[in-house]
Amino acid sequence: MEMTVVDRWLLPEGVEELLPAQARQVEAIRRQLLDLYRGWGYQLVIPPLVEFTDALLIGMGRDIDVNSVKVTDELTGRMMAIRPDITAQAARIDAHSLCSDDVTRLCYAGSVLHTKPKSLMASRSPIQVGAELYGEASVAADIEVVSLMVETLHSLGIADITLDFGHVAIFRTLADQAGLSEEEETELFEVLQRKAADEIASVINRCIDDAVLGEQMLALSKLQGDVSVLHRAANLFAGAAPGIIEAIDELQRVAEKIQGRYPSLNLYFDLTELRGYHYHTGLVFGAYAPGCGYAVANGGRYDDIGRVFGRARPATGFTTELKSLLNLATSVEVDGDIIFAPYREDAEQWKQVQQLRSQNQIVICGLPEQNVNAECTHILVDDDGRWSIESID
Structure with missing residues (x-):
């Protein structure tokens, strides 16, 4: 079919260009945030846009894999992917390229590409910015990263923020104790994310034979709300496996410290919030702003992802997207006269x-x-x- 004039300038669905006014604002936000991260000791890295799939996607979970645009390298015949996320690249740099035993703080800003948008109005070609902290397993590292995420939004004038906290270790420990198969765990995971109460009860009754574990999993599905959720969880899991008790304790410590630093923040807890479940290992968190039905920033702990690059390291970090922030920012330094x-x-x-x-x-x-x-x-x-x-x- 002959290409028309319209076809020549038509962009793929979900892929957009930034015209001068928007581009100037996005660049101002990028510089402002990278300067902020530098002030916290985070060093800038610039990973490549494309890598071999066995390095870029390994250990990141199926959801990242299916959202990756793949091409064949003409020089080697190996499969490559245009990065859908920069987190794994930062982990590779820490584990393999820098190879330091000290605590390492890295930040980045760059375009990524998705096969499909993450939500109805999302871009398939967002500009991702984020910060990662490697080499520290304590909750202090999580508190630093959450604080930096809050500062990221505050620096742009986004003040009315709700932080949503979860912890994947609770669900993962219960699933392991129940002896769920991979298929059963995936099914339960999916209904928990949909908050489908009847389906959750049905899957639990069918897949978990232990009555106590079944009751605990069902109760877990209802643990959403303010900080009182953590007190209810502590009572519910008082005699549970140590991993669950430690997870609840971590959430309590993070909540106490973050609320102390930022008294005006709204804190929300959802113990079945399992974003990034396939590669996150502990605390997960997201930031929400009024009028947005999606998290404007999110992150969590993903220990040992560096193992696939030859060196396991504790890791925690967060990401956000510059184009999304552009619509929310109220204090951006742009060119004047x-x-x-x-x-x-x-x-x-x-x-x-x-x-x-x-x-x-x-x-x-x-x-x-x-x-x-x-x-x-x-x-x-x-x-x-x-x-x-x-x-x-």
């Missing part, structure tokens, strides 16, 4: 223009027959060798 210099073949004017640019001013040099650009706010004026900048009314 733009000065127009009318076209002149004049060495003195050129010196003035360069001096202004050296002072971080934006100066657009006019071309022959060009009028003042619409975006310009000021004009460079020469009054018998005396240069001044005048406002454009």
Whole structure:
């Protein structure tokens, strides 16, 4: 079929371009956040856009695999994937490229590509920014990462935030104790994520023979709400496996510290919130803002993912997406005045223009027959060798 003019500029569904005004704001947010992370000691890394699938996707779970766009490397014949997430790349850099035994803090910002959007209005080509902390297994590392995620949103003027906490170890421990097969665990996991009460009870009755474990799993499905959920969970699992008790204790410690640092935050707990379940190992968390039906930032602990790269390391981190933040940010530092210099073949004017640019001013040099650009706010004026900048009314 012959390609029409429309076909030539039509972008794939869910893939968009950023025009100058939006691009300027997104770049301002990117710089602002990377400077914030640098202030916390997080070092910037820039992983490649494409890698071999056995390095990029291994250990990340099936949901990441199916959301990856794959291509064949013409040089080797091996399968490659355009990254759908940067977390695994940061883990590879920590485990293999840096190979330090010390605590390592890394941050990044770059485009990723998904086969399908994560939600109805989501982009298939988001710009992901995030921070990861490696080499520290204590809850103190989780508290730092959650705090940095909060600071990320606060720095952009997003103040009315609800933090949603969960812990995958509770469900995973109960599933292991119940001896669920991989298929049964997956089925139960899926109905728990849908919060389908009747289906949850049906799957538990069919798959879990131990009455006590069945009751605990059913009770787990109802543990959602404010901090009182943790007290209910502590009572419910008082005699449960140590891993469950430790998970509840971690949630309580994180909640106490975060609430102390940020008293105005809303804290919500959902012990069946298992985002990233296939590779997360502990605390998971997300941040929600008014008017958004999705988490504007999320993260969690994913210990030992570096094992597939030859070195297991404790790990925790979070990610967010710049395009999504653009619609929520209220305090973004963008370019201010733009000065127009009318076209002149004049060495003195050129010196003035360069001096202004050296002072971080934006100066657009006019071309022959060009009028003042619409975006310009000021004009460079020469009054018998005396240069001044005048406002454009």
